[in-house]
Amino acid sequence: MAEKRVAFVTDSTAFLTEELRSHPDVYVVPIVVISEGREYEDGIDLTSDELYNIIRNSKEVPKTSQPSVGRFQEVYQQLQKNYDHAIAIHVSGKLSGTVSSSMTAKDQVGFDVEVIDSKSLSFSITELLSKGLQLADEGVDVKEIANVLREEKTRSKNLILLGSLEQLYKGGRMSGASFLLGNVLQIKPILTINSEGELGLLERVRSEKKAVTKLIDLLKQSCEEKRVKQLGIMHANVLEKAEKLKQRIQAVIPNVEIVIGEISSSLAVHAGEESLAVFWHTEK
Numbered sequence: 001m002a003e004k005r006v007a008f009v010t011d012s013t014a015f016l017t018e019e020l021r022s023h024p025d026v027y028v029v030p031i032v033v034i035s036e037g038r039e040y041e042d043g044i045d046l047t048s049d050e051l052y053n054i055i056r057n058s059k060e061v062p063k064t065s066q067p068s069v070g071r072f073q074e075v076y077q078q079l080q081k082n083y084d085h086a087i088a089i090h091v092s093g094k095l096s097g098t099v100s101s102s103m104t105a106k107d108q109v110g111f112d113v114e115v116i117d118s119k120s121l122s123f124s125i126t127e128l129l130s131k132g133l134q135l136a137d138e139g140v141d142v143k144e145i146a147n148v149l150r151e152e153k154t155r156s157k158n159l160i161l162l163g164s165l166e167q168l169y170k171g172g173r174m175s176g177a178s179f180l181l182g183n184v185l186q187i188k189p190i191l192t193i194n195s196e197g198e199l200g201l202l203e204r205v206r207s208e209k210k211a212v213t214k215l216i217d218l219l220k221q222s223c224e225e226k227r228v229k230q231l232g233i234m235h236a237n238v239l240e241k242a243e244k245l246k247q248r249i250q251a252v253i254p255n256v257e258i259v260i261g262e263i264s265s266s267l268a269v270h271a272g273e274e275s276l277a278v279f280w281h282t283e284k
Contacts, residue, residue, distance in 0.1 A: 001061035006136050006145070008078045009088040009113070011067065011098050012042040014125035014236060015261040024081075025136075026129065029075055031091075031098070031266035035062040042266040051265040052237055053271050062269045066097040073106030076113065085142040086113040089149065091121045092197030114146035116153070119197035122258070122267060123232030123279035124156040155282045157222055159202070159215050160191040162248040163236060163274025184271060189276050212276075216248055219278055223253050236268045236275040245276060256280075 005025070012030045020026050034056050040046035042064075054062055079086055088106070093099040099117045106113035118125050128149050135145045135274070150207035176281035190203040202218075205211040222228070231249075235242035242260045249258060263271060 002193065005083045005085075006142050007086040008129055008132055008136075009075065009079070009102070009224045010125055010129060011090050011096075011097070011214045013091040013121040013266055014089070014129065015123050015232065015264070017126065017130075017259065018094065020126065020129055020133075023133065025133070025203050027075060027079065029067045029094070029098075031064040031067060031069060031264075032263055033062055033269060034065060034145070036060065039065075039228050040265075042259070042264055046265055048237065048262060048265055048268065051268055055268070055273060057089075064266050064269050065102050069101045070106070071105045072102050073109055076106055076109040076111045078228040080109065085110065085257050087127050087132055087142065087146055087149070088113050088115045089118055090116070091125070091130070092116045092119050092193060094119075094122065094197040095193075095199060096108065103183070112142075114142060116149055116235075117148060117197065118153050118155045119160060119195065121192050122151070122158075122263065122277065123261065124158065124281070125157075126232060126261075127279075127281050128152060132175050138187070152281065154195065155226075155284075156279070157282060158193050158277060158279045159218055160193075160199075160271065161208075161215055161275060161279040162189050162191065163238065163272050163276070169185055190218075210211075212245065212248070215246075215276075215278065216252060219249065219280070220252050222280070224257070228253075228256055228282055230259065231278055231280035232261060233276045234261050234263045234279065236263045236271055236273050238274045238276065241274070241276060245278075249278075264273075 007025050009027045030044050033040045088102050092096045101117045188208050189204050192202045193199050203212050233242045246258045
């Protein structure tokens with residue numbers, strides 16, 4: 001008897017490797033980016049270069065919105081024709097309403113979808129997708145795959161180094177006085193998404209050089225406590241900095257595989273150009 005087919009659904013905050021992008025069972029629902037009254041679907045009708053141009057030249061910061069329930073309904077109705085189940089892995093529910101839209105849509109369509117709140121984003125979702133596809137290929141039951149991924153996400157770690165305070169200021173998340181003081185003192189905040197999926201400040205560091213060193217020290221400490229096989233360096237239009245960071249990490253953590261990728265447009269809206277982020281999962 002043939003195994004029942006399972007589709008994997010995610011949103012455009014996820015980083016997709018070439019393998020995932022070309023995989024016939026992986027589907028992406030785009031986050032909406034809003035600029036000057038116009039709506040764009042992330043990764044479909046808005047490129048990264050176009051977004052950075054908007055960020056640099058627009059007085060108003062672009063905004064993002066979760067995909068509508070209707071958008072998810074369309075996807076699930078189509079998948080229902082060819083699949084028996086789906087597993088949807090989404091950006092943290094504390095950062096976006098995407099999980100809520102996905103759950104509402106699957107209930108309305110009546111399709112068997114295991115919706116998973118990753119409690120993170122970007123490369124953390126990448127690793128969950130890869131693990132899920134591996135288990136599906138091994139013939140593991142859909143419910144069991146979902147259970148494994150829900151446990152796996154608890155070991156997700158991340159560090160985010162903002163490229164500029166300007167995006168926080170323009171977006172109303174920082175006062176003018178704090179923005180001015182931060183720029184004068186060359187403050188580089190290091191952020192993290194905690195186990196509850198909430199984004200918060202981890203460290204304030206003077207100068208980008210010291211901030212990168214601190215990021216590497218924190219990563220090294222985590223890798224010494226628990227084994228890490230792979231990590232992702234995500235960047236916002238600063239590939240050269242990402243490659244230099246990779247070299248520095250490899251010098252102190254030589255046995256880890258490192259993937260470099262670009263932060264999605266929907267994330268760059270909030271983090272700003274020149275941001276860097278590192279994502280990894282610790283082993284049991």
